[in-house]
Amino acid sequence: xxxxxxxxxxxxxxxxxxxxxxxxxxxxxxxxxxxxxxxxxxxxxxxxxxxxxxxxxxxxxxxxxxxxxxxxxxxxxxxxxxxxxxxxxxxxxxxxxxxxxxxxxxxxxxxxxxxxxxxxxxxxxxxxxxxxxxxxxxxxxxxxxxxxxxxxxxxxxxxxxxxxxxxxxxxxxxxxxxxxxxxxxxxxxxxxxxxxxxxxxxxxxxxxxxxxxxxxxxxxxxxxxxxxxxxxxxxxxxxxxxxxxxxxxxxxxxxxxxxxxxxxxxxxxxx
Amino acid sequence: xxxxxxxxxxxxxxxxxxxxxxxxxxxxxxxxxxxxxxxxxxxxxxxxxxxxxxxxxxxxxxxxxxxxxxxxxxxxxxxxxxxxxxxxxxxxxxxxxxxxxxxxxxxxxxxxxxxxxxxxxxxxxxxxxxxxxxxxxxxxxxxxxxxxxxxxxxxxxxxxxxxxxxxxxxxxxxxxxxxxxxxxxxxxxxxxxxxxxxxxxxxxxxxxxxxxxxxxxxxxxxxxxxxxxxxxxxxxxxxxx
Ligand SMILES: Nc1ncnc2c1ncn2[C@@H]1O[C@H](COP(=O)(O)OP(=O)(O)OP(=O)(O)O)[C@@H](O)[C@H]1O
Ligand SMILES: [Mg+2]
Numbered sequence: 001x002x003x004x005x006x007x008x009x010x011x012x013x014x015x016x017x018x019x020x021x022x023x024x025x026x027x028x029x030x031x032x033x034x035x036x037x038x039x040x041x042x043x044x045x046x047x048x049x050x051x052x053x054x055x056x057x058x059x060x061x062x063x064x065x066x067x068x069x070x071x072x073x074x075x076x077x078x079x080x081x082x083x084x085x086x087x088x089x090x091x092x093x094x095x096x097x098x099x100x101x102x103x104x105x106x107x108x109x110x111x112x113x114x115x116x117x118x119x120x121x122x123x124x125x126x127x128x129x130x131x132x133x134x135x136x137x138x139x140x141x142x143x144x145x146x147x148x149x150x151x152x153x154x155x156x157x158x159x160x161x162x163x164x165x166x167x168x169x170x171x172x173x174x175x176x177x178x179x180x181x182x183x184x185x186x187x188x189x190x191x192x193x194x195x196x197x198x199x200x201x202x203x204x205x206x207x208x209x210x211x212x213x214x215x216x217x218x219x220x221x222x223x224x225x226x227x228x229x230x231x232x233x234x235x236x237x238x239x240x241x242x243x244x245x246x247x248x249x250x251x252x253x254x255x256x257x258x259x260x261x262x263x264x265x266x267x268x269x270x271x
Numbered sequence: 272x273x274x275x276x277x278x279x280x281x282x283x284x285x286x287x288x289x290x291x292x293x294x295x296x297x298x299x300x301x302x303x304x305x306x307x308x309x310x311x312x313x314x315x316x317x318x319x320x321x322x323x324x325x326x327x328x329x330x331x332x333x334x335x336x337x338x339x340x341x342x343x344x345x346x347x348x349x350x351x352x353x354x355x356x357x358x359x360x361x362x363x364x365x366x367x368x369x370x371x372x373x374x375x376x377x378x379x380x381x382x383x384x385x386x387x388x389x390x391x392x393x394x395x396x397x398x399x400x401x402x403x404x405x406x407x408x409x410x411x412x413x414x415x416x417x418x419x420x421x422x423x424x425x426x427x428x429x430x431x432x433x434x435x436x437x438x439x440x441x442x443x444x445x446x447x448x449x450x451x452x453x454x455x456x457x458x459x460x461x462x463x464x465x466x467x468x469x470x471x472x473x474x475x476x477x478x479x480x481x482x483x484x485x486x487x488x489x490x491x492x493x494x495x496x497x498x499x500x501x502x503x504x505x506x507x508x509x510x511x512x
Contacts, residue, residue: 037360159370162362169322169348170424171373216361218402 001243008242016136017128017195018238021248024139024192025204025234027146029212029226031188032205034161034181036213042095043080043182044205047189048198050076050102055123055193056109065123066135069198070142070190076102077182126197126249135194142191146184153177158219196234200249204230207256214263233259273299275428275459276321281330282484283313283320290316292484294330298461298476300427303454305470306463307502308480314463317486318432321461322348334428345373347421347458349431353413353438358406364416365401368392371420391419395449411442418449422458429453431462435469447473471502 008014035041051069058068076098083094110120122130150157156177159167168174185205192201208229209222216222237252244251276298283291290313298304306314319325321332323339334344368388369380380388392398395415400408405416414434421429431450435443443466451473454460464470471477471491479502480486494502 037357155370158362158366162360162367162370163352163356165324165350166348166371166420168324169346170371171343171345213359213361217404218363219361219366222361 004243005239013129013131014242016133017131018235020131020136020139020195021128021234021238022231023143024188024196025208025230026227027143027150027188028192028196028201028204029208029230030150030223031146031181031185032209033223033226034157035185036206036209037161040091040095041202041206042092042099043077043185044189044202046080046095046099046102047073047076047186048193048201049099049106050079051190051193052120052123052198053102053105053109054190055198056106056113056120059113059119060109064134064138065119066138066190066194069123069193070187072102073186073190074183077186081179081182122197123193124197124199125247126193126195126200128195128248131194139191139194142187146188146191149180149184153180157181162219195249196252197249200253203253203256204234207253207260208233211256211260211263214267229256229259275300275302275335276461277331277333278317278321279331279333281317281320281327281332283316283325283327283329285316290484291320291486294484294486296478296486296488298459300459301454301457302459302476303451303474304459304461304476304478305474306461306478306480307467307470308463308486312480313484313486314480315432318430318461318463321430322346345424345426345428347371347424347426347429349414349417349421349429349434351433351436352417353410353436356413360406362405363402364392364397364405364408364419367405367416368401368419368423371423373424387423387425391423394422394453395419409442410438411446414438414442414446415449418446418453422453427457428459428461431460433463433465435464435466443469467502471499477502 035044051073054068054070054072055065057072058065079098079101080091080094083097084091087093113120156172159170159172160174160177164174189201192204196204208226211229212222212225216225233256234252237255238248240246240255241248241251274297278297279295281291281294282289294317306317308314316325320327321334321339321344323344326340332339334346365388368391369384372384392401395418397412397415397419400412405413408416434450435446438446447469450460450462462470475491477489477491478486479489
């Protein structure tokens with residue numbers, strides 16, 4: 001088993017994949033925290049399904065699919081913002097409408113992909129083998145940008161997540177920060193779609209946060225814990241999947257769900 | 272300039288529903304203004320207008336001498352949060368109170384921020400609860416934390432919209448005492464409350480909503496005993512509920 005691991009990690013792409021996974025596991029819970037607390041998890045789904053449509057469009061047009069994913073997922077959150085004005089108070093409706101558009105577009109567009117039909121599949125469930133150096137650089141760059149922006153605005157993001165009305169009265173630019181948050185979500189989802197897979201990314205946004213919320217002692221502490229959980233899930237999932245020859249993204253998500261269930265049971269017993 | 276808030280001929284409609292009609296009053300520095308009116312009279316609407324959260328077309332609201340539509344007013348605000356907020360939210364009292372700072376300093380809290388935090392927690396009697404999760408506290412303690420958040424911005428005016436709804440009777444009394452104490456320290460207080468007698472007791476000026484969106488300002492010490500007991504009995508509230 002050790003031999004298998006050593007052999008696998010002598011490959012360049014495995015090292016790069018692990019590094020990318022580690023960085024994505026920082027940004028996913030970082031963005032997941034305000035999204036979950038604001039009960040906007042549906043936006044992650046809408047963005048990821050639209051990202052898939054972007055992948056399909058990229059493959060058809062001969063543009064890098066990750067760039068396509070970023071473009072479409074940003075367009076998706078812009079669409080949600082537009083729909084939200086029509087259904088103010090029901091942001092889920094807006095998210096579901098955009099998600100439906102994303103799924104529909106993916107289904108139609110994928111019919112036109114002539115070469116490499118397996119590619120769209122690899123974006124759905126993630127892939128570590130197919131990642132190019134350019135895509136790794138792009139993912140890294142986007143992730144670092146997400147980390148930097150959410151660090152700079154962490155006070156504002158907390159204030160708005162906790163109480164939008166009070167934040168408005170304290171003079172914070174609530175609309176701009178909300179929009180920034182949506183944009184960061186779109187970028188995170190698109191950046192992660194390559195390795196983790198568009199269908200899996202929502203889980204990486206939500207599960208580590210859910211686990212951290214069970215034991216967090218403050219907001220800051222919960223954010224830190226959620227990043228630690230995400231790292232544990234993804235790194236252990238990566239190794240387990242390598243040894244057992246499973247799909248990495250699925251393994252990561254299943255480990256996350258298992259840990260969450262164990263925590264819930266332990267906490268229930270404490271009460 | 273003693274007047275901290277001037278409302279002149281203010282009228283307001285939600286699309287077609289008129290709520291306020293030609294309301295005029297002023298509040299001086301250090302006043303405790305109680306707003307009294309039945310359900311749907313327009314109390315919360317008036318407060319949102321003063322806070323600059325709703326646009327209005329007719330009349331004028333001057334806070335600290337400036338139009339609230341053009342300059343974001345510097346006020347401390349406490350809403351009826353206890354009844355509505357998400358108790359699963361993992362945030363400590365400290366984190367919540369600090370989020371009330373007007374201009375969050377980048378990256379780190381300054382020594383001044385921390386000094387204010389300590390001072391505000393002490394003022395509301397929550398010093399020992401700074402590191403507790405807010406969702407695990409009682410309604411009264413949560414509301415104290417929200418009052419501290421409203422104070423940390425350093426505003427000289429505190430606006431409270433039904434701050435005691437959803438809080439047990441014992442805590443209501445001590446919260447009202449706390450608000451009076453804050454008022455005595457020089458902060459102008461404007462508040463609404465469903466419990467009219469308690470509010471009449473604490474306030475020194477009353478804005479009484481009548482029917483049809485009119486409201487009149489009375490000073491408590493100018494009220495006759497008969498008018499006073501009418502107020503206590505809630506007769507002037509025009510109950511629709
Ligand atoms: N967003 C809104 N859109 C349309 N009408 C509204 C809106 N908010 C309030 N109203 C109406 O305006 C009137 C005044 O409401 P407001 O909330 O100001 O009353 P209130 O005096 O605070 O009542 P309560 O004692 O129940 O809190 C009510 O008739 C209400 O139905
Ligand atoms: Mg009201």
